[in-house]
Amino acid sequence: MEPRNIPLVAAAAAAGLLLLDAFVLGQGVLPLLVGVLVCVAQGPAAVLAARRGELDLAWRRGMRVAFFVVAAGLSVVAVRVNNNVARGRAERIVAAAGRHRQAKGCFPERLEELVPEFLPSVPRAKPVALYSDFRYDTVGSRHRLSWRVFPPRGWRFVFVEDGAEGFRER
Numbered sequence: 001m002e003p004r005n006i007p008l009v010a011a012a013a014a015a016g017l018l019l020l021d022a023f024v025l026g027q028g029v030l031p032l033l034v035g036v037l038v039c040v041a042q043g044p045a046a047v048l049a050a051r052r053g054e055l056d057l058a059w060r061r062g063m064r065v066a067f068f069v070v071a072a073g074l075s076v077v078a079v080r081v082n083n084n085v086a087r088g089r090a091e092r093i094v095a096a097a098g099r100h101r102q103a104k105g106c107f108p109e110r111l112e113e114l115v116p117e118f119l120p121s122v123p124r125a126k127p128v129a130l131y132s133d134f135r136y137d138t139v140g141s142r143h144r145l146s147w148r149v150f151p152p153r154g155w156r157f158v159f160v161e162d163g164a165e166g167f168r169e170r
Contacts, residue, residue: 007060007063007064007067010038010063010064010067010068011063011067013067014031014067014068014070014071015067015071017030017031017034017068017071017075018031018071018074018075018078021075021078022074022075022078022082022128023127023128023129024128024129024130025128025129025130026078026079026082026126026128026129026130026131026132026150027079027131027150028072028075028076028078028079028150029150030075031068031071031072031074031075032072032075032076034068034071034072035068035069035071035072036072038064038065038068038069039065039068039069042061042062042064042065043061043065045061046058046059046061046062046065049061079150082126082127082128083126083149083150083156085125085126085127086125086126086147086149086156087156089123089124089125089134090125090134090145090147090156090158092119092123093111093114093119093122093123093134093136093145094145094158094160096114096118096119097114097118097143097145097160098160099118100113100114100117100118103117103118107143107160108136108143109138110136111134111136122134125147125148126147126148131148131150132148133147134146134147135147139159142159142160143159143160144157144158144159144160145157145158145159145160146158
């Protein structure tokens with residue numbers, strides 16, 4: 001491998017890691033860990049190369065660090081966007097469940113009961129491949145809609161209750 005190609009390889013690896021996390025895993029953890037490891041490994045090496053006067057080597061190492069830091073930052077943004085998408089979709093499901101209750105006198109026992117009268121289809125919580133479905137279950141006398149939220153929490157819960165107006169998260 002030609003030394004001048006290394007920043008391009010690092011850019012491609014960082015972009016691939018970002019895409020994997022943003023559209024498959026949806027966690028943000030992997031790009032952050034790799035970003036920290038690259039910073040720890042390449043950051044001091046870039047500084048030492050610059051002090052020795054090897055500016056081309058220092059630049060390449062610094063660019064590696066920059067690519068992975070940017071990928072880690074963008075993965076955190078992707079997680080936030082995906083979590084906001086899930087919240088918006090949950091609001092639509094809760095509204096549909098409320099319309100179901102008004103029309104039929106009770107909340108649905110399963111989300112599929114909302115289709116097609118109250119929702120065209122049951123949406124996925126987030127546009128990622130893993131951990132992207134809603135869960136809907138009964139907890140005592142209340143119905144609970146939940147979905148996976150990464151980091152820092154594991155699950156987000158919304159209770160659909162009689163007399164509750166709108167969307168209440170817990």
